[in-house]
Amino acid sequence: MLHLVPGAGNESTGGDGADGRNAANEGARVDETPGAPSFRRYPLRWVLGLNALTVAHYLVGCGAILIAYRGYPIVGWPVGLAYFVFAVVQLYVLMPLVVCPGCVYRTVRGGRCASGLNLISARLCPPTPDALGFKERTSGRLCQNRLCLWSLVGPVPLALPGLVLSFSWLTLALLLVVAVLTVVRLAVVVRRATCPHCLARRWCPVIRAGQPA
Numbered sequence: 265m266l267h268l269v270p271g272a273g274n275e276s277t278g279g280d281g282a283d284g285r286n287a288a289n290e291g292a293r294v295d296e297t298p299g300a301p302s303f304r305r306y307p308l309r310w311v312l313g314l315n316a317l318t319v320a321h322y323l324v325g326c327g328a329i330l331i332a333y334r335g336y337p338i339v340g341w342p343v344g345l346a347y348f349v350f351a352v353v354q355l356y357v358l359m360p361l362v363v364c365p366g367c368v369y370r371t372v373r374g375g376r377c378a379s380g381l382n383l384i385s386a387r388l389c390p391p392t393p394d395a396l397g398f399k400e401r402t403s404g405r406l407c408q409n410r411l412c413l414w415s416l417v418g419p420v421p422l423a424l425p426g427l428v429l430s431f432s433w434l435t436l437a438l439l440l441v442v443a444v445l446t447v448v449r450l451a452v453v454v455r456r457a458t459c460p461h462c463l464a465r466r467w468c469p470v471i472r473a474g475q476p477a
């Protein structure tokens with residue numbers, strides 16, 4: 265079933281049923297590898313939790329920018345909203361259009377990756393196993409991995425000038441929250457909870473490059 269990726273067939277042979285849609289497939293284990301089982305279908309609560317964390321991160325970042333420039337709304341609003349739109353679009357539109365079509369989750373019937381973006385991608389475009397988006401997600405200055413990283417850390421450099429112009433403890437606190445959320449996401453959530461269970465990890469250039477996703 266996982267014909268997009270060479271050698272992926274082993275992971276479709278787990279005892280959870282070929283279509284991965286039975287009740288047990290909430291977090292179904294499909295591959296016993298040393299360390300962690302792969303999930304053909306991540307538990308819904310994981311997917312919702314990860315997306316809630318992501319959107320909260322973007323909102324806090326946007327709020328930090330708006331408050332940092334509260335004395336200069338003509339700067340703060342365009343910058344804050346531009347950041348938020350960029351963050352949402354790069355993750356929920358660009359990623360499903362450019363990267364996800366080449367991902368193994370696009371070929372697993374009933375599959376659901378950690379972020380659920382394969383489901384959005386399926387509504388936007390057909391799978392394209394030979395597309396370079398997945399393979400090259402870590403290559404180049406404007407690769408998807410960098411866009412993703414900027415969506416997480418972007419509020420800090422964007423809000424800092426405003427903080428310098430008119431200091432506010434609230435802005436500082438929000439930027440600290442952004443920093444903490446970024447570290448927790450990259451060091452704990454992604455590395456320990458999502459990547460180790462991902463069907464695509466064998467071929468994922470992010471993991472191969474040892475970069476944060």
Ligand code: SF4
Pocket residue numbers: 359363364367368369370377378379380381382385398462464
């Ligand atoms: S695992 Fe990553 S690349 Fe694959 S469908 Fe999900 S978000 Fe897209």
